[in-house]
Amino acid sequence: xxxSILCLAHVSEAGDALPKASYEVLGTALKLTKQLNAxxxxxxxxxxVTAASGTVANAGAERxxxxxxxxxxxxxxxSDVAAAEAICRSAGAELVLAPATSRFxxxxxxxxxxxxxxxxxxxxxxxxxxxxxxxMRWHYRQRIExxxxxxxxxxxxxxxxxxxxxxxxxxxxxxxxxxxxxxxxAAKRTVVTGVRAPKSDAQTIRPDxxxxxxxxxxxxxxxxxxxxxxxxAETLILDFLRASGASLGGSKSLVDQTGESQAVLGFMTHLNxxxxxxxxxxxxxxxxxxCHGEEPHVVGWRFINERRAVNLDPNCGWxxxxxxxxxxxxxxxxxxxLNALLAQRSQTNFEAVAQGA
Amino acid sequence: MMTIAQRxxxxxxxxxxxxxxxxxxxxxxALLAETIQGIAGVDRSRLLVFGxxxxxxxxxGATMQLVGERLGILDQFQGVDQLxxxxxxxFEVLERIEAGRHQVSxxxxxxxxxxxxxxxxxxxxxNPQVGMANMRTVxxxxxxxxxxxxxxxxxxxxxxxxxxxxxQTRVVKDLSAEQVAQEIAGWIGK
Numbered sequence: 001x002x003x004s005i006l007c008l009a010h011v012s013e014a015g016d017a018l019p020k021a022s023y024e025v026l027g028t029a030l031k032l033t034k035q036l037n038a039x040x041x042x043x044x045x046x047x048x049v050t051a052a053s054g055t056v057a058n059a060g061a062e063r064x065x066x067x068x069x070x071x072x073x074x075x076x077x078x079s080d081v082a083a084a085e086a087i088c089r090s091a092g093a094e095l096v097l098a099p100a101t102s103r104f105x106x107x108x109x110x111x112x113x114x115x116x117x118x119x120x121x122x123x124x125x126x127x128x129x130x131x132x133x134x135x136m137r138w139h140y141r142q143r144i145e146x147x148x149x150x151x152x153x154x155x156x157x158x159x160x161x162x163x164x165x166x167x168x169x170x171x172x173x174x175x176x177x178x179x180x181x182x183x184x185x186a187a188k189r190t191v192v193t194g195v196r197a198p199k200s201d202a203q204t205i206r207p208d209x210x211x212x213x214x215x216x217x218x219x220x221x222x223x224x225x226x227x228x229x230x231x232x233a234e235t236l237i238l239d240f241l242r243a244s245g246a247s248l249g250g251s252k253s254l255v256d257q258t259g260e261s262q263a264v265l266g267f268m269t270h271l272n273x274x275x276x277x278x279x280x281x282x283x284x285x286x287x288x289x290x291c292h293g294e295e296p297h298v299v300g301w302r303f304i305n306e307r308r309a310v311n312l313d314p315n316c317g318w319x320x321x322x323x324x325x326x327x328x329x330x331x332x333x334x335x336x337x338l339n340a341l342l343a344q345r346s347q348t349n350f351e352a353v354a355q356g357a
Numbered sequence: 358m359m360t361i362a363q364r365x366x367x368x369x370x371x372x373x374x375x376x377x378x379x380x381x382x383x384x385x386x387a388l389l390a391e392t393i394q395g396i397a398g399v400d401r402s403r404l405l406v407f408g409x410x411x412x413x414x415x416x417x418g419a420t421m422q423l424v425g426e427r428l429g430i431l432d433q434f435q436g437v438d439q440l441x442x443x444x445x446x447x448f449e450v451l452e453r454i455e456a457g458r459h460q461v462s463x464x465x466x467x468x469x470x471x472x473x474x475x476x477x478x479x480x481x482x483x484n485p486q487v488g489m490a491n492m493r494t495v496x497x498x499x500x501x502x503x504x505x506x507x508x509x510x511x512x513x514x515x516x517x518x519x520x521x522x523x524x525q526t527r528v529v530k531d532l533s534a535e536q537v538a539q540e541i542a543g544w545i546g547k
Contacts, residue, residue: 077434106452112419144378150511189431193462195461196460207455244545271453272457324525325527337534
């Protein structure tokens with residue numbers, strides 16, 4: 001039983017709202033608040049939370065707490081852990097919910113330790129069953145699904161994105177209680193100097209895309225003429241990503257080729273890897289091509305709703321039973337035709353807009 | 358162990374405890390921190406702690422941070438792909454963040470903790486001499502490893518099972534590339 005729930009968030013990089021996943025956490029927090037007849041507090045961290053707090057002003061929280069100032073503008077362990085600790089202590093909540101952003105994944109375990117509490121990450125659902133809180137999370141990287149509960153409080157739970165409905169409401173003027181946090185010199189030894197995009201011709205990882213395009217190692221193998229066609233594969237895939245707005249994932253065998261000095265797709269890095277030792281992205285749709293491995297289909301696709309695959313093996317054991325549709329076809333040919341269709345559709349849409357104007 | 362021992366010289370400090378993915382991160386971290394503190398001659402003010410970030414088996418997402426807190430390390434980095442030591446002893450760290458990007462930070466120096474991701478360096482080469490030297494100390498260390506039961510830490514598993522997700526896959530064999538492309542284009546556009 002939790003009498004008090006804290007929904008913790010940090011401002012987005014743009015500074016005018018919260019990350020999308022924070023609104024999903026807020027939706028879950030409101031659901032639990034109702035189920036447990038609890039009180040909800042919202043805690044915010046950022047250089048300036050004025051705009052972001054307005055987006056949650058009408059959520060129904062009893063209090064909105066914030067730690068603000070230039071020291072809390074960037075994601076940095078020593079400052080974030082101090083800010084989150086101060087908010088948690090002020091809120092006195094038994095349950096703390098937060099989005100599993102890279103910023104919070106870095107620090108909230110440390111906060112749990114400071115509060116003599118406990119923490120769980122990779123949680124996909126939280127339910128109150130007979131007044132008892134139960135969390136669903138994955139172990140062994142999306143291979144085993146477990147339901148857990150904890151005796152220790154406060155319990156900090158980091159919720160994965162894309163698993164819960166986001167809260168939406170009108171923007172308002174929030175009454176924010178500022179908590180003063182002064183960082184010691186020891187907490188200023190690290191300075192965040194910026195953000196660097198991976199070495200690639202184009203940005204290929206788009207977490208908010210509707211479609212995940214997974215490329216397998218088959219793209220770099222010998223084709224029907226007995227030769228690999230890396231350049232053609234690169235062009236086809238990049239053209240498809242541009243035309244469809246899809247995010248790019250790669251199988252482990254494909255991204256590992258970079259480190260093994262084999263012929264590789266120049267834009268593919270370990271950051272693109274999906275599967276057990278890569279990421280498990282969340283997109284409404286997924287299209288895999290030239291991919292025969294277990295990991296992309298079983299683990300990497302765990303949270304992809306609609307799945308289709310293109311490969312030359314009709315008996316591919318990992319596509320069968322995991323994909324909704326398996327097209328037995330040459331991915332080079334299919335993608336070339338698909339790119340032409342998408343380009344044609346884009347041109348038609350452009351002309352329609354131009355005529356309407 | 359045999360693979361690593363042939364590549365780099367090290368002192369092994371083993372603890373015989375559960376390596377299960379279900380072990381509680383808090384108990385695991387407490388044991389690791391206690392073990393690190395017990396290593397003779399370790400200068401905590403110059404300590405750099407490295408560990409796996411989101412390993413395939415454990416992936417608790419919390420163990421390294423808890424170890425760092427217990428050791429009083431305030432400079433912690435997770436999802437690290439690159440570490441470059443600068444001329445003044447500081448180091449530049451690249452941490453994975455959303456959308457396939459890296460956050461760049463400069464830390465004044467040790468102590469610090471790193472949850473390592475993949476990086477971009479090749480594996481060190483095998484060196485039989487290094488392997489032989491390590492074997493002289495590794496085997497006795499393993500024999501002396503103390504066995505420690507990990508407490509549950511108030512964590513209760515109500516259920517644990519592999520997902521039973523099985524889809525009825527429609528296998529399409531008889532369409533031309535153009536027809537497949539049209540079907541996929543229609544599906545993408547829905």
